[in-house]
Amino acid sequence: MSTQGTRRPPAALRKRRRLYAVVAGLTMLGIAAALVLTALEDNIVFFHSPSDIHAKKIEPGQHFRMGGLVKEGSISKAEDGLVHNFEVTDLDHTIKVSYRGILPDLFREGQGVVTEGSLRPDGVFLAREVLAKHDENYMPPEVAEALKKSGKWKHAEGEGKK
Numbered sequence: 001m002s003t004q005g006t007r008r009p010p011a012a013l014r015k016r017r018r019l020y021a022v023v024a025g026l027t028m029l030g031i032a033a034a035l036v037l038t039a040l041e042d043n044i045v046f047f048h049s050p051s052d053i054h055a056k057k058i059e060p061g062q063h064f065r066m067g068g069l070v071k072e073g074s075i076s077k078a079e080d081g082l083v084h085n086f087e088v089t090d091l092d093h094t095i096k097v098s099y100r101g102i103l104p105d106l107f108r109e110g111q112g113v114v115t116e117g118s119l120r121p122d123g124v125f126l127a128r129e130v131l132a133k134h135d136e137n138y139m140p141p142e143v144a145e146a147l148k149k150s151g152k153w154k155h156a157e158g159e160g161k162k
Contacts, residue, residue, distance in 0.1 A: 047064070050066065050088060050090050050093040051092045061118050066088060066097075066125055067088070067115070068089050069089055069113070070086055070087070071089045074087035075108075084098070084100075085098050086099075097127050098124050098127065103130055104131065114130075114131045116130075
């Protein structure tokens with residue numbers, strides 16, 4: 001019996017081809033994951049501090065979150081009582097914020113805050129939502145970390161612990 005014309009490659013060659021196919025597939029999967037993560041890099045961050053916004057020069061109209069402290073003496077209300085203007089700072093840079101709506105009960109000067117919205121062309125952050133810290137002993141870890149990075153905020157000993 002002759003096996004002319006129907007020769008199969010040796011088993012070692014088939015295994016090597018299978019290994020190459022698996023390695024090529026894993027490489028393609030890794031490249032695709034890297035591209036997705038690179039494209040989403042700015043959206044993975046919970047919020048940007050005023051210093052981040054200043055450094056990255058975020059374009060007006062781009063939707064994002066900004067966090068920091070409500071600057072002392074910066075809160076004002078428009079005549080209609082629904083538009084609130086205040087400033088958010090990380091103790092290094094400050095950004096003016098305008099918000100139309102009712103502010104949370106815990107919102108006040110010197111407190112941590114996260115706002116969601118976009119920058120106007122004049123550099124004022126137009127907030128669609130304002131989130132304040134939920135009790136006297138808590139500051140969102142992201143806000144505290146951004147303030148610590150600025151090197152100007154000192155966290156009091158034992159503060160933030162229950």
